[in-house]
Amino acid sequence: MKEKITETSILLFGKKGFSQTSIQDIVTELHVTKGTFYYHFPSKEQLLMDIHQDYITNLIARQELIVHDRIYSQQDKLTAIIRLLINDIADKGPSARVFSREVRHLGPKNMQRIKQDRDQFRLNIEAVIKAGMQQGELKADLRADMIAFGILGVTNWSYNWFKTDGEVSEEELVTIFSEMILTGIGS
Numbered sequence: 001m002k003e004k005i006t007e008t009s010i011l012l013f014g015k016k017g018f019s020q021t022s023i024q025d026i027v028t029e030l031h032v033t034k035g036t037f038y039y040h041f042p043s044k045e046q047l048l049m050d051i052h053q054d055y056i057t058n059l060i061a062r063q064e065l066i067v068h069d070r071i072y073s074q075q076d077k078l079t080a081i082i083r084l085l086i087n088d089i090a091d092k093g094p095s096a097r098v099f100s101r102e103v104r105h106l107g108p109k110n111m112q113r114i115k116q117d118r119d120q121f122r123l124n125i126e127a128v129i130k131a132g133m134q135q136g137e138l139k140a141d142l143r144a145d146m147i148a149f150g151i152l153g154v155t156n157w158s159y160n161w162f163k164t165d166g167e168v169s170e171e172e173l174v175t176i177f178s179e180m181i182l183t184g185i186g187s
Contacts, residue, residue, distance in 0.1 A: 002040040004030060006054075009047055014094035018048060018102040048102060049110045055099045056117040059088065060124070067124050074132030078151070079178040081125060085155040086174050090164045097159050122148050151181060 008029050012021040023044055027037050041047040066072065066080045089096045106114060125148040132138035154177055162173060 001032070001036060005037060005040055006047065006051060010051060010094045010098055013048070013051075013102055014097045018044075018098070018105045045105065045107060045110065048098075048105060049114070051095070051098055052103060052106065052110075052114045053117075055092075055095050056114065056121065059084070060117060060121055063121060063124055067128060074128050074135060074137045075182055077128045078125070078132070078182065079174065081128070082151065082155055082177050082181070083171075083174045085152075086158060086162070086170055086177070089155075089159045089162055090170045093159065093164075100156055100159050122152060125151055147181075154181070 005026060009021070009026050012025055012029065016025070021044075023034055023037055027034050030036075041050070062084055063081060066077050066084065069077070069080075072080060103111070103114060126144045129138060129142065129144040129147050133140050133142055133144065158173070162168075164170065168176070
């Protein structure tokens with residue numbers, strides 16, 4: 001039931017927003033009682049925190065497989081990370097939307113925990129950029145921190161407009177973003 005509550009909440013938060021979705025909306029959709037909700041989650045914010053924690057933990061684990069792969073060049077790693085983010089938006093659209101849009105509803109303590117994980121994801125991108133700079137794959141005078149923020153900005157904003165059934169496929173979008181970024185920072 002906990003999984004069903006989470007899945008339903010993601011869909012409702014994605015459609016209506018966190019603040020416009022009540023616990024009553026969630027339990028009504030599932031045909032269960034509020035007691036069932038509270039058995040699994042002490043609050044709506046804790047539910048949102050669990051959604052965020054699951055999403056970022058899974059994303060970081062998959063990113064770290066890319067980062068630590070010794071076969072990929074640093075440019076290939078950046079493209080793979082862009083692909084990871086775009087594929088997540090395509091495969092987990094509502095979750096990506098909730099993760100990107102609803103974080104502002106977390107309280108200070110929860111926000112700090114999620115911010116640390118989000119920072120780790122960004123710092124992993126920075127590490128790839130720095131390695132690319134050191135290995136001569138990327139320009140030596142880049143601001144790795146700003147490039148990492150740029151990659152995240154370009155890819156993460158896609159949840160607002162990217163449609164898997166639109167005229168641009170996931171892989172085309174990955175290629176467009178990768179070429180745009182790597183052409184700008186390649187050596």
